[in-house]
Structure formats: structure tokens, C-alpha cells
Amino acid sequence: MDPAPADWPNYQYKREPGQFKRSRAGLIDPTPDVVSLKFLPKDNYGFVDWAKAIKDGTISPVESIPGISKPLKDEDKVENTQDILIKSKMDFMPDVLFPHTAHTVWLKCSVCHPKIFRKKAGDNNISMVAIWKGNFCGRCHDRVAFPIRNCFKCHSVPKHVKK
Numbered sequence: 001m002d003p004a005p006a007d008w009p010n011y012q013y014k015r016e017p018g019q020f021k022r023s024r025a026g027l028i029d030p031t032p033d034v035v036s037l038k039f040l041p042k043d044n045y046g047f048v049d050w051a052k053a054i055k056d057g058t059i060s061p062v063e064s065i066p067g068i069s070k071p072l073k074d075e076d077k078v079e080n081t082q083d084i085l086i087k088s089k090m091d092f093m094p095d096v097l098f099p100h101t102a103h104t105v106w107l108k109c110s111v112c113h114p115k116i117f118r119k120k121a122g123d124n125n126i127s128m129v130a131i132w133k134g135n136f137c138g139r140c141h142d143r144v145a146f147p148i149r150n151c152f153k154c155h156s157v158p159k160h161v162k163k
């Protein structure tokens, strides 16, 4: 199977046309090189739900590619990063749950810390206007990650209703 069109310019064909892909043991490997988008789970807006694709095991990205990217440093492999509740400043909006692991599976710590977010819960004065302008979460969401109009994927924790 061919790589995705966006990857064509970078793709090095290691096999001659018609040659089979083989496992390390030399056996013919029938698995496709790429998974068609139609096999990936979608969110309620019809976009690929990448976090779910990883959770379900549909895809399992490698950490690095020998000769192309450097292996991860130990400090980027920390796995005990927690989910962080960012309390909404406005009563009508549910609070935001920021899941660290859904991000660290794709990104190094240094992608976000300290340039985008200071490494202390509540220390960043995040606002929706700033996000819309492309700061904080908006550095990636609406660009390479699911769009801002999917409000409740971030604002996912309802406030306790006072009785």
C-alpha cells in the first residue's frame, strides 16, 4: 500500500516495485504501511479522534525513527504527569480538564514547558480570547489538533450545581 499523499515527497522507497515487504524473519509481511483514515475513530465533529485511536490501539506511533529523529531523552519519558483541572472563570462554562498523557504521547515536555505554559497549575492566566488568538491551547488546537469549536471536549467537567 502507498504512504499517505502528504508523505510522498519524503518517502524513500526501500523496495523495488512489486517486491513484498518482509518481516525480520524474512517472511512476507501483509500489514499495510499506512492506515486509511476510514479505519480511524471519529469525534462528534467528524474529525479523527487521535487520542482514541491510540487508546484503542488502532495506531501506535513510534517514539523516533533511527537516522531521521533523535531518541527521546529520559526527562521526556516521565509518565506520572497528571490531569489538571483548569477552573472556568465564568459560571456558565464547564471547567476544563487538561489531560497531560493525551499530549505527552505525541509531544515532548519542552514543546509546552516553559514557553507556552509555566510549569505550575493555575500560574498561566489562560483566557478564551487568548486561545482564539492562537496562544496557550490555541497554539495547537484549531491548527494541528481538534478545533476550538469543539468546546466541550476541553470544557468537559460540569460544575457542581448548587441546590
Ligand code: HEC
Residues within 6 Å of the ligand: 086, 087, 088, 089, 090, 093, 095, 096, 126, 127, 128, 129, 131, 137, 138, 141, 147, 148, 149, 150, 151, 152, 153, 154, 155
Ligand atoms: C482547546 C481547549 C478549549 C476549547 C476547545 C475551548 N476552550 Fe474555552 N477555555 C479553555 C481554557 C483552558 C480556558 C481558561 C480557563 C477558564 O477560564 O475556563 C477557557 C476559558 C473559557 C471561558 C471563560 C472566560 C475566559 O475568557 O477565559 C469561556 C466563556 C469559554 N472558554 C468558552 C468557550 C467556548 C464557547 C468554546 C467553543 C466555541 C470554548 N471555550 C472552547 C479551553 C478551551
Ligand code: HEC
Residues within 6 Å of the ligand: 075, 076, 077, 078, 079, 081, 084, 086, 098, 100, 103, 104, 107, 108, 109, 110, 111, 112, 113, 117, 118, 119, 120, 121, 122, 123, 124, 125
Ligand atoms: C501540550 C502541552 C503540555 C505538554 C506537552 C506537557 N505539559 Fe505539563 N502542563 C501543561 C499545562 C496546560 C499545565 C497547567 C498549567 C496551568 O494550570 O496554568 C501543565 C502543568 C504541569 C505541571 C504543574 C503541575 C502542578 O500541579 O502544579 C508539571 C509539573 C508539568 N506540567 C510537567 C510536565 C512534564 C514532566 C511533561 C512531559 C512529560 C509535561 N508537563 C508536558 C501543558 C503541557
Ligand code: HEC
Residues within 6 Å of the ligand: 049, 050, 051, 052, 096, 097, 098, 099, 102, 103, 106, 107, 111, 112, 116, 136, 137, 138, 139, 140, 141, 144, 145, 146, 153, 154
Ligand atoms: C503543543 C500543542 C498542544 C497544546 C499547546 C495543547 N494541545 Fe491539546 N492536544 C494536542 C494534540 C496533538 C492532541 C491529540 C490530537 C487531537 O486530539 O486532535 C490534543 C488533544 C487534546 C485533548 C483530547 C484528549 C482526549 O483524550 O480525547 C484535549 C481534551 C486537549 N487536547 C485539551 C487541551 C487544553 C485544554 C489545552 C490548553 C490548556 C491544550 N490541549 C493545549 C496538542 C496540544
